[in-house]
Amino acid sequence: MTDILRPANADDTLEAVRGAAADAIRLEVVAGGSKRVIGRPCEVQAVLDVSGLAGIVAYEPEELVLTALPGTPMAELEAALAERRQHLAFEPADLRALLGTSEATPTLGGVVAANLSGPRRIKTGAARDHVLGMKLVTGRAEAVKTGGTVVKNVTGYELAKLLTGSWGTLAVMTEISVRALPAPEAIETVIVEGLTDEAAVALLTAAVGGTFEVSGAAHLPAAVNARGVAETCLRLEGIPLSVTARREALLAFVRGHGRARLLDGGESRLLWTAIRDITPFCGDGGQAVWRISVAPTEGPRAVAGIARRIPCQAYYDWSGGLVWLATDADGDAGAEVVRAAVGPHGHATLIRAPAAVRAAQAVFQPQPPALAALSRRVKEAFDPHGLLNPGRMAADA
Amino acid sequence: MPEPDKATLARRDEIVAAMRAIVPGEGVIVSDAELRAYESDGLTAYRQPPLVVVLPETTEQVSRILSYCHGNGVRVVPRGAGTSLSGGALPLADGILLGMAKFNRILDIDIPNRVVVAQPGVTNMAITQAVEHAGFYYAPDPSSQIACTIGGNVAENSGGVHCLKYGLTTNNVLGLEVVLVDGAVVRLGGKHLDAEGYDLIGVLTGSEGLLGVVTEVSVRILRRPETAKALLIGFAGNEAAGACVADIIGSGIIPAGMEMMDQLATNAAEDFIAAGYPRDAAAILIVELDGPEAEVDALVERVRALALSRQATTIRASADERERLAFWAGRKAAFPAVGRISPDYYVMDGTIPRHHLPAVLARISELSERHRLRVANVFHAGDGNLHPMILYDANAPGELERAEALGAEILKLCVEVGGVLTGEHGVGVEKRDLMPAQFSETDLKQQQRLKCAFDPASLLNPGKVFPTLHRCAELGRMHIHGGRMPHPELPRF
Numbered sequence: 001m002t003d004i005l006r007p008a009n010a011d012d013t014l015e016a017v018r019g020a021a022a023d024a025i026r027l028e029v030v031a032g033g034s035k036r037v038i039g040r041p042c043e044v045q046a047v048l049d050v051s052g053l054a055g056i057v058a059y060e061p062e063e064l065v066l067t068a069l070p071g072t073p074m075a076e077l078e079a080a081l082a083e084r085r086q087h088l089a090f091e092p093a094d095l096r097a098l099l100g101t102s103e104a105t106p107t108l109g110g111v112v113a114a115n116l117s118g119p120r121r122i123k124t125g126a127a128r129d130h131v132l133g134m135k136l137v138t139g140r141a142e143a144v145k146t147g148g149t150v151v152k153n154v155t156g157y158e159l160a161k162l163l164t165g166s167w168g169t170l171a172v173m174t175e176i177s178v179r180a181l182p183a184p185e186a187i188e189t190v191i192v193e194g195l196t197d198e199a200a201v202a203l204l205t206a207a208v209g210g211t212f213e214v215s216g217a218a219h220l221p222a223a224v225n226a227r228g229v230a231e232t233c234l235r236l237e238g239i240p241l242s243v244t245a246r247r248e249a250l251l252a253f254v255r256g257h258g259r260a261r262l263l264d265g266g267e268s269r270l271l272w273t274a275i276r277d278i279t280p281f282c283g284d285g286g287q288a289v290w291r292i293s294v295a296p297t298e299g300p301r302a303v304a305g306i307a308r309r310i311p312c313q314a315y316y317d318w319s320g321g322l323v324w325l326a327t328d329a330d331g332d333a334g335a336e337v338v339r340a341a342v343g344p345h346g347h348a349t350l351i352r353a354p355a356a357v358r359a360a361q362a363v364f365q366p367q368p369p370a371l372a373a374l375s376r377r378v379k380e381a382f383d384p385h386g387l388l389n390p391g392r393m394a395a396d397a
Numbered sequence: 398m399p400e401p402d403k404a405t406l407a408r409r410d411e412i413v414a415a416m417r418a419i420v421p422g423e424g425v426i427v428s429d430a431e432l433r434a435y436e437s438d439g440l441t442a443y444r445q446p447p448l449v450v451v452l453p454e455t456t457e458q459v460s461r462i463l464s465y466c467h468g469n470g471v472r473v474v475p476r477g478a479g480t481s482l483s484g485g486a487l488p489l490a491d492g493i494l495l496g497m498a499k500f501n502r503i504l505d506i507d508i509p510n511r512v513v514v515a516q517p518g519v520t521n522m523a524i525t526q527a528v529e530h531a532g533f534y535y536a537p538d539p540s541s542q543i544a545c546t547i548g549g550n551v552a553e554n555s556g557g558v559h560c561l562k563y564g565l566t567t568n569n570v571l572g573l574e575v576v577l578v579d580g581a582v583v584r585l586g587g588k589h590l591d592a593e594g595y596d597l598i599g600v601l602t603g604s605e606g607l608l609g610v611v612t613e614v615s616v617r618i619l620r621r622p623e624t625a626k627a628l629l630i631g632f633a634g635n636e637a638a639g640a641c642v643a644d645i646i647g648s649g650i651i652p653a654g655m656e657m658m659d660q661l662a663t664n665a666a667e668d669f670i671a672a673g674y675p676r677d678a679a680a681i682l683i684v685e686l687d688g689p690e691a692e693v694d695a696l697v698e699r700v701r702a703l704a705l706s707r708q709a710t711t712i713r714a715s716a717d718e719r720e721r722l723a724f725w726a727g728r729k730a731a732f733p734a735v736g737r738i739s740p741d742y743y744v745m746d747g748t749i750p751r752h753h754l755p756a757v758l759a760r761i762s763e764l765s766e767r768h769r770l771r772v773a774n775v776f777h778a779g780d781g782n783l784h785p786m787i788l789y790d791a792n793a794p795g796e797l798e799r800a801e802a803l804g805a806e807i808l809k810l811c812v813e814v815g816g817v818l819t820g821e822h823g824v825g826v827e828k829r830d831l832m833p834a835q836f837s838e839t840d841l842k843q844q845q846r847l848k849c850a851f852d853p854a855s856l857l858n859p860g861k862v863f864p865t866l867h868r869c870a871e872l873g874r875m876h877i878h879g880g881r882m883p884h885p886e887l888p889r890f
Contacts, residue, residue, distance in 0.1 A: 021875070062647040063750050063781075085649060121590055128596055129568045140875050144843045145836070150748045152565065152782040152820035154554045154603045155828075155835055156862065157844045161567070161599025170595075182649035205509040209533075211623045213688065242692030249689075295510045295588035321510075321590055347593035365593040370581040375594055377850035382843070384875055393594070 002028075003046040009053060010135060010143065010174035016048055017172060017387070018141035026390050029168035031071045032105035034096050035114055039167055039392040040363050041355050050109060053174060056080055058149075065132060065149045067177040070109025077108055087183040090130050091118030097282040098289065099352055109173050115165030118276040119216035119235065122208060122318050128164040130179040136163065136171040139383025149177045162378070168389040170382035184237035189216070189263035189271060190250050192232040197221060197300040200232040201320035203257050205296050207234050208319045212250045216272050217319035224280040224315045232258075235272055278324050280315055281352075287326040288333035288353040294346035296320035305341030310334050329353055335361045364393050372396075398445070398826070398860040401491040405471060409448055412471060416451050416493070419461045424499070426450035435476070435494050439541070440484040440827055442797065447474065447488035454499045456574065456582060456612040463610065464580030466493065472856050473578075475606040477517065477549025480541040482744060483825030485553060485605045485861060495610060497548050503527050504613065512571060512588045514615045517548020521555075524616060533618040536563035539821070540729065548611050554603030556821035558654040558728075561779035562687075563619065565821070567602040572615030575601060575608075578852045587615060600847065605823050606858040608851040622687035625653060626697055627724045630704045631678030631711030635659070638680035639754035641707040642778045645684065646751070648703065650696055654685040655779035656728050659758065662735065662773040662786070663727070669734035672727030675711040682778065683724050731775045732786070739771070739788035743800045747811030748820035751781045760810055761785055768803040770796070782820035783811065809834050824862045832864050841865070846872050 005027075007013040020027050028044040030036055031051045054071035061084040068077060074092070081087050092111040096102050112134075117126035124130075133147025136159075146159035163170055192203065200219035208214050216235030225231055234250060236243045247262070254260050263271060274280070281289050294302055299320035306312050306325065312334065314325040327334035338348045347365035350358065367375060376396065379386075405412070416425045426432060432446040453459050466473050472492035479486050488494045500516035503523070507513070508531050513524050521542040524535040538557035539545055545555065550566045551573065563569070572586035585601070586592035601608055632638040638657055645652065658666065658681050663674045674681055682704075686696045697714050704712050715721035727734075735742050749757055758774060765772040771788040785807055789800040808818050808828065812835045818828050832841060841863060848855070849869035859866065 060750070060752075062643040062752060064646060065750075115591070115596070117591075125564070125568055126591060128599055129564065138843060140843075142839050142843065144840050146840065146844075148748075148815070148817045150750060150781050150816055150820070152556055152560055152748045152777065152780040153817045154556075154565075154821055154823055155817045155819050156824065156832065156841075157600050157847055158554075158567070158603055159600070159844065159847065161596045162847070164599075165591075165596050182651060185649075202509075205511075209508060209511055209620055211532075211620055211689065238688075239692060239695060241695055242689050245689050245691040293589040293591055293593075295507075295512070297509050298588075318590055345587050346589045349593075367594055368583070370577070371583045371585075371594070374577065374581075374583060374597070374850070378595055378597070378847065381846040381850040384873065 002044065004049055005046060006049050006052050010137070013050060013053065013172055013174050014137045014141060014143050017137050017139070020046065020387050021141045021385060024385060026387055029172050029389055031107040031109040032073065034101045034104035034106045035099065035110050037099050037101065038114070038351055039358070040395065041359050042389050042392050044390065048172065050172060051105070051107065057175060059180070061086055061180065063149070064180050065177055066180045067149060067175060068108050069175055070107060070173045072108045074106045074108060074111060081180055082183065085183050086180040088130065088178060089120060089124040089181040090126050091120040091276060092116035092127060093118050093276045093278070095277065098278045100285050108176055112164050112173065112176055113166065113168050119218060119272055119317055122217060123213070123215045128161050131160050131164050132177040132179060134160045134163060134173050134177065135175040136173055138171040139385065139387045147177070151179065167392050169379060169393055170388065172388065186240040186243045187235065187237050187265045187268045188243050188247050189268040190234045190236070190247060190254060190260060191263060192254050192258040192260050193229050194258045195219070195230055195232050197303060197316070199257070200230065201297060201300050201316065203232055203254065204234070204319035207250065207253065210253060212236065212246045212253070213238065218275045219316040219320070220280065221315060224313050233271060233275070235268060275317055281324060281326045286329060288329040288357065289351045290325040290327065290334070290338055291349045291351045292323040292325055292338065292342055292346065294321060294323070294342060298346065299323050302341045302346070306334065306337055309337045329357060332361050333357050362394070398489065399866065401489065405491040406448070412493070413449050415465050416449060416462065419465070420451055420453050420458055424452040424454065426452070435479070435488060435496070438479040438481040438484060438486040440482055440487070440825065443484050443487050443826055445488050445490055447494035448491055450494045450496055452496045452499050456576065459576045459610055459612055460580040460582055462493070462495065463576055463578055466856055467579045467854070470854065470856070472859055474858050475552070475610050477546035477552065478520070478544045480545040480549065481553060481823060481825060482746070483819070483823040483827040485823050485825040487826055489860065497546065500548070500612065507588065508533065510588045511618050512615055513618055514613065515547050517551070517611045517614055518546050521545050521547055521550055528618050532621050534621050535569070535616055536619050537566050537569055540732070547614050547616065551602050551611050551614055552604065552606050553823045556782070558656060558777060560777065561655065562651050562653045567599060569617045570598055570602055570614060571617055573598055573601060573611055574613035576610045576612055578609070578857055605825060605862055607848055607862060608857065624690045624693050625685055625687035625721060626693050627683055627685045627715045627721045628697060628700055629674070629711065629713045629724045630682040630684065630709045631675040632680050633708065633710055634679050635758045636755040637707045638682055639751070641682060641704055641709070642751055642754070644703045644707065645700055648699065650699065652684050652779055653687040654683070656683045657681070657776040657778040658728060658731060659774040661771065662731050662775050665734040665738050665773060666727035666731050669737055670726055670730050672723055674727050678710055683728055728775065735773050735786045735788065740790040740792065743787040743789065743804055745783070745785045745787065745804050745807050746819045746822040747808050747816055748780070748782045749811050749814050749816035751778065753814040754778070757783065757810060757814060761807055764803055764806050768799050770800055770803055781816065805831060826861055829862060830864050842867065842872055849873070
């Protein structure tokens, strides 16, 4: 039975890591555990559960900054922000339904460790663009702070960016400051029906490159859309008067591409939440799910290359640059085919697969030797004895 | 700066010959007269001619140069256009100055993917110029944008007046090609939105030339907004101006730019270019709103109402593009304008939480009196980035020292109220010794361990950023005292 350490604060966390370092005990670092099944399974002797480090430390809406402990549930955070009509603009996904972790609680720490984002990524960036500073306990059992609570800051290296998306392999976060931004007052969606993947991505990239300030650009091919028809979706957000003006301009712009329709605010929220949370692939938990990141115009080519060789389904976000792809979970779950089709100018992550597949296949994109060696040295700079989430991102790191 | 290595100085001819074998023709500069052109950057108080200047033209040459330096223990200082205000490109007597000016080509303009791929010596402005025919631009706009290079922008994580809405360099870089100190070439990111693995682009951006040499940059370009309008607002006091800034942001508006100038800066600008600023105002705000026409018009009215409720003494909205540019002309000329009223000036660059603005300005005013030096303030009010300009005369004995002492006190004040030492100019040599005001020894050692992961012999731009140089072997040691598992005090199952 694996020991579970439940520190209540940053001092306990430091103490726990110090103890683990002294006894060379490898730790799995978790908070709410909703994304625990992403990555290579770690071989550890104990679990460091930081969900006890929870709560909002400071929230200053006029400063556009919120500081909270890593175990703070996202629901609590989002409610506090909504009360002041603000939000986390990077729109982090809730992956519980996809990953079958419905009983778990998504936390700020998990969102940052995974560098999550959502459809609004094309306009406002990912978690890494909104994390301002943090406190850490490194694998060297030292308490370190980096960054601050202000947006404009170039004092020293941005370790907070490095920690964001490091999947708990470098250090344990004990406090995080993020940007809070005004939430949009109005939302609408323009949908064009019946486009091929190529035509859809051409339309999405053109619209995103227009003056419409599109904040979501996705394409659901007929095969993955519950409505049974291909839908190309463009989201507009902002003050009502602005959304109305841009909607009219966008409708004129898409005229001639296919039948267009409008979604109001309520329907738009449901649609974009489904796109964000990969709802099209939540139904069949037996399939493997890949997250592919490429140049937007390359999305359809990559999918076509994969579809020629193995059975798969896919849909597009980020105007074609983010592809969610479902494959059969047996064998290598399509790893060889997927990575060959993506090529050197992009990457593919196996977000959902049985543990045996994740143990046998590289879950994250394998790196060229010089880059892999650099990544190992970076890991060693924070966690020289490989105590924290060992092997989660790569077998040898 | 680190003591010059006598052995390296003695081997100068041999090093020059090795460089000439890698970079043919005029790319290796050795004459004293020509070296002097590289002896300082935008922080001209510090000067040091380098051992030799090398101007490579290809990634392969950069790789061979670094590989040679790595093999022979020779230090390297990378340089873009040399516009750093913190001494980031200050040469070393025993170091090669690696000038990237010949990397001056734009490699790819990809409108559908909204990406420009450029060599690092391309100027910030040239990227915008390359895409404006299609209605696009590159958002970060440091004041030196005509001269500063995109490679330098990456090294310094440069900002500009539009950061609040559009981010700093780090939020607009998608890909890098980087030569590591051993000559290895790595490519990070590309035209896709998120780079794989650890966010090395995130740490390289703003690393001030200490981690690697950037040889290619892919940046996000944005569609030029449909329209932009600016408001010029005058206040009778700094408190009212500061409160108005908080009101605007608190009401849910993120302006494209929000600048504040105090009375001394305002009047200097007015004397210089007659921008039409109210001379009697204690502080002015320039608030720019951009986006769709209907939205901008509505927000202009919202901002006007907020300014009125704070008893603004002047409120003018730009009627056309000419007037909008006139509002900005005074702000953009603030530095040279202050240059006209004082023989010398020293620009500071701290960031503070916005709500401390009135208190910090009051404290700066006290410090100014105590040090008997005038201070003019311009301020990126939207994101709390303060640029006090300390007026002094370098020819008056002791004034430079007093200006530096005053500057250090202002920056410590920024940290004291919860801010940071530098918002966009970088640490360099200028603020290196102030780092302990913001970071503990443990914090700084961890940053240096990251440096060691990239550059274990500390050959890249040594002497910048860190007040104390530790050997990587010493930093790598790990001492664990006490604490045996399991921990009885920790609740567990």
